[in-house]
Amino acid sequence: MDDLVFALLAVGGSSLAVAIPCLLVAFLCLRSSNNLKPSTHHRCCSSEPTLPISTSTPESSSWSFYATDMDTSLEKLSxxxxxxxxxxxxxxxxxxxxxxxxxxxxxxxxxxxxxxxxxxxxxxxxxxxxxxxxxxxxxxxxxxxxxxxxxxxxxxxxxxxxxxxLMERGSLDTWLHGDAEGGGEKLDWPARLRVARGAAAALEFLHHGRRLPVLHRDVKSSNVLLGEGFEAKLADFGLARIVKESPAKSHVSTQAAGTAGYVAPEIWLGVGATAKADVYSFGVLVMEIVTGHRPSWPVKAKIGEEEVDMVDWAREKIATDKASEILDQRIGIGEQAKEMDEAKGLLEIAWQCTDSAHKNRPTMEEVVAMLNKI
Missing domain, CATH: 3.30.200.20 (Phosphorylase Kinase; domain 1)
Known part of the structure; x- marks a missing residue:
């Protein structure tokens, strides 16, 4: 009998030895959990990517500029x-x-x-x-x-x-279609050719010069800004998109984007933007540079004739070897001048870029190569 009591006491003591630490751990965990609960109400659970915007107040004064051409850290301005x-x-x-x-x-x-x-x-x-x-x-x-x-x-x-x-000479659109600051200066042929080369170089870099290509999606004369030496700089990237694959194959959006007169025909059909849509817009821009006509305005080839689309009008003239008839008369190029050959060569590139079938258009690398031969 004494042995049985002793055994029962031994089992009870062992159970208490195990139970007491377990109860102590449970109590501490519960207390810790209660202390953490208030902070969970302030956690942000959104996975939306955020811009690198500082938390300084609007009244703070903090100006930031690129230290070098390759420094791309931008801080919030006041x-x-x-x-x-x-x-x-x-x-x-x-x-x-x-x-x-x-x-x-x-x-x-x-x-x-x-x-x-x-x-x-x-x-x-x-x-x-x-x-x-x-x-x-x-x-x-x-x-x-x-x-x-x-x-x-x-x-x-x-x-x-x-x-x-600040680009002191303003936009290409102003020089082609409006009064330029400084009083009535005209954009001569060397400047127009330089602008076309600059715009092409910008698009070639966006499409082919980066690991992730960029589609601009709104190439037009008002988005080409001019510096003191008439160097062209492409601007306004509000509609631009970075693509993850080949720019010729990646359709970044099926939503129409761009400006009337410059938009590739496949965009209106809902095919989606590719680099070839930018190429088309560049071709229209070149036609505008050479002819002086706004792409969004119809053209009346002769008095009494019906108005036609500017791109269709220019393409028909180029295809029938009548490119000299559509040159902006303000340029003052003579029929046999070297500049006439350059203008015809530039229009030939524009003709290829504005092919209605996007697969037939050149890439911007090919465009730049052709421009270098003019």
Whole structure:
């Protein structure tokens, strides 16, 4: 009997030895869990990618520019300083308009002149914010002599603002179709040829010079800016898209994007944008450079004739060896001059680029090679 009692006491003691530590661990875990619960209400569970925007207040003053051509770290700029630099975003300082907002001439506290694009104030849900994100994603990682240089940005409240280098001679559109600043100067032939080469070099770099190609999707004369020496720089990347595969095969979107007159025919059919759509727009741009006609305006070849599409009109003239008849008369090229051969050669490239079948168009690498032979 004594042995049985002793055995029962031994088993009970062992059970308590195991149970007490377990109860202690459970109590500590429960207490720890209760202490952690309040913090879980402040955790962000969104997987949406965010822009590299600093958390400084709009009133802070922090100007940031590329230290070198390859330095692409951009910091948030001060809304207060940008407001002062543009005269309170005065209409008197507007020098252009982009896809989703106005562009202002501004003078920084340092005295440097820049171009400031203020996108439409729809905040994080608007089209202006989508352009803001696209320009930062694309231009924030690019450096090329024929691309507009992004200097900085501001994101404060509903404001989305981008700051660029100022191109003193304005847009190609202004020189071809409007009064250029400085009084009535005309764009001569050497300058027009240089602009075409610069725009081609920019697109070749975007399509072929990067690990991940970029489609611009809005190539037009108002998006080609001119420097003091008439060097051309492609601007406005609000519709641009980075593609993950070959630019000739990747359809980044089936939604039509671009400007009437420049858009490739397959875009209107919902095929989707590829590099060949940019090539088509470049071909239209070249026709505009040589003829002086806006692509969005119909052309009346002769008095009394019906108006026709500018691209169809130019293509028919080029195909029938009548390219000399469509040259902008302001250029003043003689029939037998060397410049006439260059103009015809440029129009021949444009004719290939604007083929209605995208598979028949050259790549921008091939376009640049052809331009180098002119």
């Amino acid at each position: 809304l207060a300083d940008l407001t002062a630099a543009t005269g309170g975003f005065s209409p008197n300082n507007i020098i252009g308009d982009g896809s989703f907002g106005f562009v202002y001439r501004a003078v920084l506290p340092s005295g440097a002149a820049v171009a400031v694009k203020r996108l439409s104030g729809d905040g994080a849900i608007g089209a202006g914010n989508r352009e803001f994100r696209a320009e930062l994603e694309v231009l924030g990682n690019l450096s090329h002599p024929n691309l507009t240089r992004l200097l900085g940005y501001c994101a404060a409240g509903h404001d989305r603002i981008l700051v660029y280098e």
